[in-house]
Amino acid sequence: MNDTIYAPATGAGRAAVAVVRVSGPAAGVAVRALAGDLPKPRRAALCRLTWNGVALDDALVLWFPGPASYTGEDAAEFHVHGGRAVVEAVLEALTAQGLRLAEPGEFTRRAFENGKLDLTQAEGVADLIDAETEAQRRQALGQLGGALSERYDVWRGLLVQALAMLEAAVDFPDEELPEDVAARARPGLEMLEGQIAEALADAGRGRRVRDGFRIALVGAPNAGKSTLLNALAQREAAIVTATPGTTRDIIEVPLILGGYKVLLGDTAGLRATDDAIEAEGVRRALAWAAEADLRLWVIDAALFHVEQVGAQEQGVVRAGDWAVINKIDLVDAERREALRSALLVRDLSVIELAARKPGGVETARAALTSHVVASLSGAEFPAATRIRHAESLKEARGYLRRALSEVGLEVELAAEDVRLAARALSRITGRIDPEDVLDRVFSSFCIGK
Structure with missing residues (x-):
């Protein structure tokens, strides 16, 4: 990190x-070259920027001497007028001084490598920049503030305490230590294993807040899936025609319900077909629905037979999913009651609506909002917000379970497994992350952060 970016x-x-950031050992030289002198640290100064005798702009310049900066290095910011010509002139002047354009996430990577942030906090920075909803903002800000780091540090402290007891039993067998010193590590390890198990069970919640709660619309052709999608999205996102098989690929529409991001997927109608393109659409529909967090089985109230084999029997709809009885304006109360009774027996929640009618989906929208909020909100900050976190937690739990089976029998092996569990937790915060993991994390950042 000897170069300046x-x-x-x-x-x-x-x-x-527009803001242009600079970080590295030559940051002060660059500021003097353009602004004439260094401003007082962390105070904005109005300066005329010049290069090779040519005025570039009147700008606010800020100077952050390291280590009291975002990156931990000498850093500066030029707040210039936002015209493209102005920004390009400033960037060209910096290039001419031997500075180079930063790679994606390089400022935050330097902050991590200089101990200003741990890896989970760095990921919180990226998530905060990408936040589209209030829930995403809250989660990312909590992560940036160290909510994840604090939890992992507590867990790691428990492991270190247990490891001290186990190693004492191994290294000082002839000393006057309590006979059960190794066994005393068991309660703490059991408690920690349970906490990590709970965290893994809740791991999907943090990822769904980041990426979106996925809801698949499934059912037979012409049941009204695309009409329902358009009504919920409040725009013409999908083509609606009377021709069966119009939707042949997944149409994903992002929504915000209750402050949470939702991805609503309109899928191809489920039916047997000899059309190769439509068959591929059905295959994709089944795959997308299988990975969704909730499936809405859309049913034509006028055509559906309570005895017929439908999407549920194809393994698409599961217990706890929703059956949406659409086009209720076309049937009488007796027919609706028969459908409702038949679907409730299948352990499905039932919603009745007329998607094509003005305001016909508002009850469904309110019910979906309540469901999403209940699924994604929680009393505690999620212990994992990325797949990477969950993988390391699963690895740590595996070592803990093995250590618990060895305590009292093979204390040396138990101590080694506890040590490996601690290393797995350390990888989440980046204390011992290999270079390829860092490359993967920071490559998702935008340039300039």
């Missing part, structure tokens, strides 16, 4: 203000 920290295009 720069990058625009604001989006491209015409704007009132």
Whole structure:
């Protein structure tokens, strides 16, 4: 990290203000070259920027001497007018001084490598930038503030305490130690194994807040799936025709329900077909629905027979999913009651609506909002917000379970497994992360952060 990097920290295009960031050992030299002198630390100064005798802009310049900066290095910011020509002139002047354009996430990677953030906090920065909903913002801000780090540090402390007892039994067998010193490690390890098991059971919640709660619309052709999608999205996102098989690929529409991101997927109608394209659409529909968090089985109230084999029997709809009886305006109360009774027996929640009618989906929207909020909200901050976290937690739990089977029998092996569990937890915060993991994490960042 001997080179000095720069990058625009604001989006491209015409704007009132653009920010160009600089970090590295030559940051102070670059500021003097453009602004004439260094401003007082952490105080904005209005300066005329010039290069090779040519005025570039009147800008606010900020100077952050390391280690009291975001990256832990000498750093600076130029707040210039947001015209493209101004920004390009400043970037060209920095390049001419031997500075290089930062790679995606390089500023935050330097902050991590200089001990300003751990890896979970760095991921919180990326998630905060990408946040689209209130729930995503809260989760990312909590992670940036160290909520995940604190939990993992507590767990790691418990492991270190247990490891001390086990190693004492191994290293000092002839000393005057309590005979059950190794066994005393068991209660703490059992408690920690249970906490990690709970965290793994809840791991999907954090990822769904980040990526979106997936809801699949499934059912026979012309049941009204696309009409329902358009009504919930409040726009014409999918083509609606009377021709069966119109939808042949997954149409994903993002929604925000109760402050949470939702991905609503309209899928191809489920039926046997000799059309190769439609058959591929059905295959994709089955695959997308299988991975969804909730499936809405859309049923045509006028055509569905309570005895017929439907989406549930194909293994698509599961207990706890929803049956949506659509087109209820076309049938009488007796017919609706018969359908409702037949579907409730299948352990499905039942919603009745007329998707094509104005306001016909508002009850369904309210019910979906309540379901999403109940599924994604929780009293505690989730212990895992990425697949990477869950993988390391699963690995740590495996070592703990093996250690518990060895305590009192093979204390040396138990101690080694506890040590490996601690290493697995350390990888989440980045204390011992290999380079390829760091590359994968920071490659998802935007340039300039």
